[in-house]
Amino acid sequence: MQRNNYNDQELEAIALKVREHIVRMSTGGGCFTGASLSAVDLIVYLYGRFLNITQANLYDPERDYLFLSKGHDVPALYGTLAELGLIHKERLQNHLSIDDYIYWHPNTRVPGVEFHSGSLGHLPSVAVGVAMDIKISGGENKVVCILGDGELNEGTCWEALLVANAYHLDNLIFVVDRNHFQANVRTEDLIPLEPLADKFEAFGASVKRINGHDFTALHDAFTHYSFKEGKVSVIIADTIRGKGLPSIQERADRWFCNFSGEEVAHLLMELHGHDTTSLTSETLIVR
Template sequence: MTKNKLAELMARSLKVREHIIRMTAGGGCFIGASLSCVELMVYLYSELLNIDADDLQNPARDYLFLSKGHDVPALYGTLAELGFIETARLQQHLLAADSVYWHPNRNIPGVEFHSGSLGHLPAVAAGVALDCKLKDQPNQVMVITGDGELNEGSVWESLLVANAYQLNNLTIIVDRNQFQANIRTEELIPLEPLADKFAAFGCAVRTVDGHDLSQLEATFKTLPFSDNKVNVVIANTVRGKGLPSIEARADRWFCAFNDNEILQLLEELHGNKEAIIESESLTVR
């Protein structure tokens, strides 16, 4: 990746994080998990996926399913930065006048499928990947899951079926931020050794720093990882990435901030350490 391209993607990621922070107003959003998958969203939509905002009906296009639907502020922010939706619509988050809500809605251009009930979209993505295979089409099909979402048995059932059909056009991306809701994954239902578990289900697995854009490119550019296996990318991330006052905080998974707090968080995001606020004063619901 060139320095100019890296700088462009980093700047875009920063803008998406700004959008996420602003969407905590008026009722709040799932800010921690949304911030953890920003680089994944930005890289995939900007550099890898064949998805054109002006040609969403193209049968040769790629697909990305956001199974951990509560991360939708990161998706909305990315779609806005790339021209799928007007940036002004993000200000209507949670208003009855729009469909920009806490979870993905197909009324939003670029959203592939409704999600929110965890564990469902790996199966949907597998079905789309199989359809593309049967039609001998070149589409890549990707689905982003949460690590806590892997507690759902439907995820693993989908992998068994997908590998039975050798769907190497399907990629499962795990946002491995180590949290689910307000507890660490390893404290509730331990997932490790996670890569070994995916391999045991027949997948070709890679592990990457989910915030390192160069690593993401080096990994995703080698797809498919195998001729006959589902691809899995375990992206190690930090919940709340970019905001030191809430990073890796179990109690900072869903937050609603007032206007003054949002301004302070935006300053914190941009590195003004004097503006870092006392996180205990933030409004949490």
């Protein structure tokens, strides 16, 4: 089995670099900045320690699978793939260019991307199909599907979970990026999701809830899957939209951002903890 095995300190350093990439992709047309920042630590941990996915085994049938169902978080995926050497970092400069496939949602022409996504609620069923095929074939691959919390309003997510538990797919892990926002509104103000763990358990899953920005907590949860034999594992990862940038954290209007070059420079300084007194709600304008 091939996998990366970065320690917590190394994962923190990689996550910071990935957040830099996201900020830089938040200009020249923009991207889904806030949601991407909430998912960084999840994706960095999965590729950096848990999944047996490396540059050397991208097409090995015994590799693990990661499906990014909340496809608009793809800047976090692109950035992680770049930092771990699966794609060249220079390609990130092609974001939204017609000469490349680096754009707002995952494209399988980018190495490391398993399936196109963007239409929410579709990839849980794809993940179930892959996990079922692995079970039938007697494989030991792990299948991870990352969902957004707002995505759980799609009935297909729950239908997929029912099927997964009917076939005892304990090689499947659903991970919910629980940043408490759906587009530009809080989830609990639109269609309340809580008590979320109880709902997953009622559908037959085994559930853990953790801090999605804590690499130690992530490692403890993922290391001990499957939580119950014969059951799908669900990890609800509580995260913060806009994590790393206090000026835009937990703001409904920071769903999609298109910053100027000057704003990007200020945000990169803020990301590294520098005092940016000129950063205010008024100066950071979403275009």
